[in-house]
Amino acid sequence: EPEVTQTPSHQVTQMGQEVILRCVPISNHLYFYWYRQILGQKVEFLVSFYNNEISEKSEIFDDQFSVERPDGSNFTLKIRSTKLEDSAMYFCASSDGLAGSWNEQFFGPGTRLTVL
Amino acid sequence: AQSVTQPDIHITVSEGASLELRCNYSYGATPYLFWYVQSPGQGLQLLLKYFSGDTLVQGIKGFEAEFKRSQSSFNLRKPSVHWSDAAEYFCAVALNKLVFGAGTILRVKS
Numbered sequence: 001e002p003e004v005t006q007t008p009s010h011q012v013t014q015m016g017q018e019v020i021l022r023c024v025p026i027s028n029h030l031y032f033y034w035y036r037q038i039l040g041q042k043v044e045f046l047v048s049f050y051n052n053e054i055s056e057k058s059e060i061f062d063d064q065f066s067v068e069r070p071d072g073s074n075f076t077l078k079i080r081s082t083k084l085e086d087s088a089m090y091f092c093a094s095s096d097g098l099a100g101s102w103n104e105q106f107f108g109p110g111t112r113l114t115v116l
Numbered sequence: 117a118q119s120v121t122q123p124d125i126h127i128t129v130s131e132g133a134s135l136e137l138r139c140n141y142s143y144g145a146t147p148y149l150f151w152y153v154q155s156p157g158q159g160l161q162l163l164l165k166y167f168s169g170d171t172l173v174q175g176i177k178g179f180e181a182e183f184k185r186s187q188s189s190f191n192l193r194k195p196s197v198h199w200s201d202a203a204e205y206f207c208a209v210a211l212n213k214l215v216f217g218a219g220t221i222l223r224v225k226s
Contacts (some may be wrong), residue, residue: 107160
């Protein structure tokens with residue numbers, strides 16, 4: 001069964017460093033998403049991406065964040081200068097249609113980011 | 117603003133007992149509603165979803181949920197809980213993106 005994969009599973013970084021979180025969505029999907037879950041809190045939407053551009057972003061997704069689909073398979077989230085409060089589990093998801101329709105989003109296992 | 121409320125942070129049930137996890141949403145129209153489950157160290161797995169039609173929807177692992185428009189609720193139920201059901205459960209509303217509730221942690225005691 002196809003699945004969304006994410007690497008690394010755990011990333012530890014120093015405050016101020018850049019990190020890139022990687023995701024491989026399901027191959028025939030067209031819509032890609034990043035969510036994050038700070039420990040003990042709810043899962044929050046960060047950004048959606050379609051046709052090589054951002055469709056929607058939350059207020060969390062400020063200038064420190066960027067997303068890219070550098071090739072036909074990967075979807076990355078970059079945090080330019082990490083802050084302590086960026087420590088969270090980051091989930092990638094993909095779907096073959098918009099979440100506002102009937103299409104299911106498939107989630108990856110997540111990358112736990114720890115900023116020291 | 118659209119929101120999803122899961123009023124129970126933790127629930128503990130005995131194995132074999134029935135389960136109901138509550139979810140209320142705030143939205144101007146009937147949204148697309150989902151329940152996801154997250155086991156420790158795992159991603160989010162879809163249990164079931166509601167779009168329209170029959171207000172009682174069946175999902176995987178023996179779960180079902182009932183949409184009640186008058187109560188703006190979409191409660192998740194299971195008639196007999198198994199120890200493997202211990203996990204965190206999230207209700208979500210789809211509005212071009214998923215808006216999640218805070219989650220309910222289910223503990224199962226033997």
